Amino acid sequence: MRRMGLRARVTAAFAIGALLLSACVTFVSYELARRNLFDERERTAVRATYFDAAVVDANLAGRSPDVLEILSSLDTGADRYVLLHRDGKWFSRSADASAGAAVPAALQEMAGRGEAGAQRIRRAGEPAMVVAVPLSSSAVFYEVVSLRELDRTLQTLALVLVAVAIMVGAGGAAVGWYVTRHAMRPLEAVARTAQEIADGDLAARLDPDLEPDLAALSASFNHMADELNRRLERDRRFAADVSHELRSPLQTLSAAASVVDRRRTVMDPKAAAALGLITEEISRFQDLVDDLLELARGDDAVRREPTDIGHVATQVIRMHGITDDVLEVQPGVDAVWYVDRRRVERALGNLVENAVLYGGGLTAVRIGVRGSVCFIEVDDAGPGIAEADRASIFDRFVRGPAAHSRGDTVGTGLGLSIVAQHAAAHDGGVSVSDRPGGGARFRLELAGCLR
Helix, strand or coil: CCCCCHHHHHHHHHHHHHHHHHHHHHHHHHHHHHHHHHHHHHHHHHHHHHHHHHHHHHHHCCCCCCHHHHHHCCCCCCCEEEEEEECCEEEECCCCCCHHHHCCHHHHHHHHCCCCEEEEEEECCEEEEEEEEECCCCEEEEEEEECHHHHHHHHHHHHHHHHHHHHHHHHHHHHHHHHHHHHHHHHHHHHHHHHHHHCCCCCCCCCCCCCHHHHHHHHHHHHHHHHHHHHHHHHHHHHHHHHHHHHHHHHHHHHHHHHHHCCHHHCCHHHHHHHHHHHHHHHHHHHHHHHHHHHHHHHCCCCCEEEEHHHHHHHHHHHCCCCHHHEEECCCCCCEEEECHHHHHHHHHHHHHHHHHHCCCEEEEEEEEECCEEEEEEEECCCCCCHHHCCHHHCCCCCCHHHHHCCCCCCCCCHHHHHHHHHHHCCCEEEEEECCCCCEEEEEEEECCCC
């Protein structure tokens, strides 16, 4: 299971914390409001019941009182229902014989002992409260007060509080996202600058004034980048110096071997074979030195100039002994590109040579433009490149499976890395994929080649 990112975790923590806090506040607020509303409603109902009970008690003191008329004279409104229990009978405005069924038995027993009281019930599926008041005439006055409006008020309050809790949780998530966004900006700047350095922009640095609290981190990062740049420069200079120093003795050694090689026909067979091996190794050594020098020069500035790319491709193809009928130019493509001619010529030459030596032969060289990016594709007839090897074959001193399977020791393992370096110098890249019909297709992309 993939772990959530830091920003997502912080945002979720803010949201959960805000939701829990709001839930606690909502619960406490609801309970306090519910108790206060019920207590207030109960006090109001008790006061109204005592007032009505006093009226009923005064009217019952006369001779032959009309109980129904007395109950009907009370102003109770639509939310109150009055009952009178006298001489074992129940009286109500509706003269319902079963009117006393709404009064709980426990409350009747308490009122029968001469004690006033109140109890909450549910009447016809709705909440209500029954208040009992004993009268002086051995009767008990009951008033059933509907709590329907109070219940609706509490439901509305609960919905409002839940909505507020959800809004607070969402607000917490928004605050968490906002805080992490601003808190992560310096880290994003570090990641962006590190990516720029990895892409070849060795001059990229962090701004120490971007975030004062992270000034130490910025200074350390910039110091690390400076040290890396200095080390790369030392390595580049060392490779260039070594390559230059090796060229003179190599040229002397190559010339001497060439002179001796002219007398191979009069030599002993074993000596002639040894001389052949020496000549091959000198040639391979010369190629390695040339590739190292090319890599050392790769950090030089790109010198763009108008270049007839079709002419360059034709020359490279013919240089490898191949007819230029393999060259395909996309219709409508501008033949003049603004590129570093030497770099493009070397990169294309390495791709063609790779196809000839290790790809089973060159089948096509394709030139085209897609959007603002120019590309050159080189197809071969070989076994192709496995998915697992496609990223590593452009590293230095990495030789593809085809070279190993042939037991070939001529290659230096630097050809494709030089192609990648020259592509990056043009703000482009190089990739490899399967060619339809079998084989590999190398694609060299160059940005900024059109004007």
